[in-house]
Amino acid sequence: MSTAVLEEKKVIPFEFGNLKKLSKRDLEIERSLLSYLPFVSEEKGVARALENFLKEQFSLPAEISLEKVEEENSLEWKQSLPETCSVALLNMQPLSSKAFLWVDSLLAQNLIQWILGGEKNKITETKSLGPIEEGVFQYLLLKAFSSMLGSFQDFARIHFRLEKVLKNRKEVMEPTQEELPMVILKFRLQVGKVSGFVILALPHPWLETAFLGKGSEWDREKTQEREYTLKKFEQLAHVPTSVWVEVGAVTLTLSEKNQLGKGDVILFDQTLSQWSNDHLTGKVILRVGEGKQGGFLAQPLSTENPALIKLLDYYGG
Numbered sequence: 169m170s171t172a173v174l175e176e177k178k179v180i181p182f183e184f185g186n187l188k189k190l191s192k193r194d195l196e197i198e199r200s201l202l203s204y205l206p207f208v209s210e211e212k213g214v215a216r217a218l219e220n221f222l223k224e225q226f227s228l229p230a231e232i233s234l235e236k237v238e239e240e241n242s243l244e245w246k247q248s249l250p251e252t253c254s255v256a257l258l259n260m261q262p263l264s265s266k267a268f269l270w271v272d273s274l275l276a277q278n279l280i281q282w283i284l285g286g287e288k289n290k291i292t293e294t295k296s297l298g299p300i301e302e303g304v305f306q307y308l309l310l311k312a313f314s315s316m317l318g319s320f321q322d323f324a325r326i327h328f329r330l331e332k333v334l335k336n337r338k339e340v341m342e343p344t345q346e347e348l349p350m351v352i353l354k355f356r357l358q359v360g361k362v363s364g365f366v367i368l369a370l371p372h373p374w375l376e377t378a379f380l381g382k383g384s385e386w387d388r389e390k391t392q393e394r395e396y397t398l399k400k401f402e403q404l405a406h407v408p409t410s411v412w413v414e415v416g417a418v419t420l421t422l423s424e425k426n427q428l429g430k431g432d433v434i435l436f437d438q439t440l441s442q443w444s445n446d447h448l449t450g451k452v453i454l455r456v457g458e459g460k461q462g463g464f465l466a467q468p469l470s471t472e473n474p475a476l477i478k479l480l481d482y483y484g485g
Contacts, residue, residue: 214316221315225308226282228360235365236354243347245369249337252296256309259329266331268340268369269309275357275364280304296335305333310435317439329437348372413477414453414463415441440465447471453483 215232222230246268249255254276256269273294281291283304297305313328334340349372357366416436420428428434441450448471454464465483470476 217315218312221312222359225311226279226359230357230359232355232357232366234353235356236352238352238354239372240350240352240369241347242350242369242371245350245352246337246340249340250294251337252294253334253336253340254297254305255334255340257331257334259331265371267328267371268367270367270369272364272366275359275362275366276305277301278362279308279359283308297333302333302335306330309333314435314439317436409457412455413466414455415439415448441468451480452477454479 215234218232219230222228249270250273252273254271254273256271258267258269260267274291276297277291277295280297280301284300309330313330316328351370351372353368353370355366355368357364416439418434418437420434439450441448441452443449448468451465451467454466454477456463463483464479465481466477466479468475469478
């Protein structure tokens with residue numbers, strides 16, 4: 169006969185007083201951010217748009233889920249990155265703030281290999297991206313941002329623009345050494361049998377400006393522009409001019425423009441429309457004359473000649 173010896177369980181008290189306190193402003197910022205980037209439950213949210221893009225690109229099942237939202241010091245977060253990494257430096261147009269998108273290196277390298285025609289086997293060794301791999305990585309990011317734009321609200325104040333790809337911790341540290349609080353959104357991404365984490369790091373000053381600060385000021389300016397336009401409408405109604413439709417916009421440097429050749433594909437930075445079933449869907453911007461600073465948000469009802477377009481709202485530039 170054997171005798172079982174029961175070990176006494178130790179109970180460690182939890183110190184609730186050490187929990188980090190979130191201010192009302194912090195909660196408002198994060199609530200606004202998640203509202204702007206609807207990653208969960210919405211059928212037409214950002215997550216669904218990204219999943220659909222990956223499924224079409226690789227002909228494999230894809231799933232993205234938001235795992236965690238937390239705050240961290242920007243300098244500490246950068247120092248925690250591995251020496252070799254794949255990070256996109258993002259411009260937050262029209263603001264000057266920068267954000268970072270870190271992609272698990274093994275996940276990134278597998279996706280790049282598939283684009284280049286490699287077998288769908290798991291890469292197990294991390295290496296720095298070469299020029300060709302970096303170009304493919306940029307292509308995937310731009311296509312992903314393009315799919316995200318289609319799921320944003322019509323008047324989203326901020327749009328992501330890829331500035332450059334950073335391939336090691338030193339390059340990530342160079343843009344700024346300033347210590348800023350950041351909101352860290354951690355996602356789990358799976359394509360086929362390959363999975364990894366993706367982290368979107370957004371600086372607090374950008375969030376405050378976008379959602380709690382200048383946002384109300386921008387809304388007032390938009391209202392003033394609309395009222396001014398309506399007051400002047402009767403005076404301008406008799407002036408003959410041309411009308412044209414904008415389906416998207418992209419900004420190119422002079423060197424980028426000079427490198428363009430026949431057959432090149434340019435992705436729009438911003439667009440509210442899509443090409444589906446041989447016709448234009450979504451929304452367009454109706455411009456008058458040479459103006460590019462304003463117009464009217466419109467919806468194409470028929471693209472046959474003559475086209476039929478429904479005006480929806482004033483569009484501020």
